[in-house]
Amino acid sequence: MRDGVTNRAGVAGEGGGSATAARTPVKTFQAYLPPAHRTYSCIHCRAHLASHDELISKSFQGSQGRAYLFNSVVNVGCGPAEERVLLTGLHAVADIYCECCKTMLGWKYEHAFESSQKYKEGKFIIELAHMVKENGWD
Numbered sequence: 169m170r171d172g173v174t175n176r177a178g179v180a181g182e183g184g185g186s187a188t189a190a191r192t193p194v195k196t197f198q199a200y201l202p203p204a205h206r207t208y209s210c211i212h213c214r215a216h217l218a219s220h221d222e223l224i225s226k227s228f229q230g231s232q233g234r235a236y237l238f239n240s241v242v243n244v245g246c247g248p249a250e251e252r253v254l255l256t257g258l259h260a261v262a263d264i265y266c267e268c269c270k271t272m273l274g275w276k277y278e279h280a281f282e283s284s285q286k287y288k289e290g291k292f293i294i295e296l297a298h299m300v301k302e303n304g305w306d
């Protein structure tokens with residue numbers, strides 16, 4: 169986490185908001201995280217999703233229960249961003265899904281409108297119901 173968030177324009181990378189960011193759907197290579205890391209995998213197809221090192225918070229709530237906030241994820245596709253009012257106020261969020269089995273996993277915060285929530289911008293929520301700890305680490 170960096171201090172003094174100066175909210176640079178366009179930091180989200182994809183230039184959020186464009187509803188038709190048609191990316192080529194053909195992607196056959198799956199990303200793998202370093203085996204030494206504790207990783208979370210898709211519970212449905214076992215594709216790697218995130219490293220434990222990228223975990224920011226476990227105290228989020230998804231539609232199906234607990235959800236984790238990650239700094240970065242892999243093998244995850246992103247739908248169009250849309251504005252939603254969440255428990256913590258208005259956000260622009262995009263649904264995210266497993267690129268290997270296409271299961272919806274959670275969402276990405278594209279934009280937060282309240283300054284206290286800015287830390288979530290560009291971060292990913294994955295619901296616990298869709299993750300499994302690779303190799304059962306604890």
Ligand SMILES: [Zn+2]
Nearest residue numbers: 210213266269
């Ligand atoms: Zn999957």
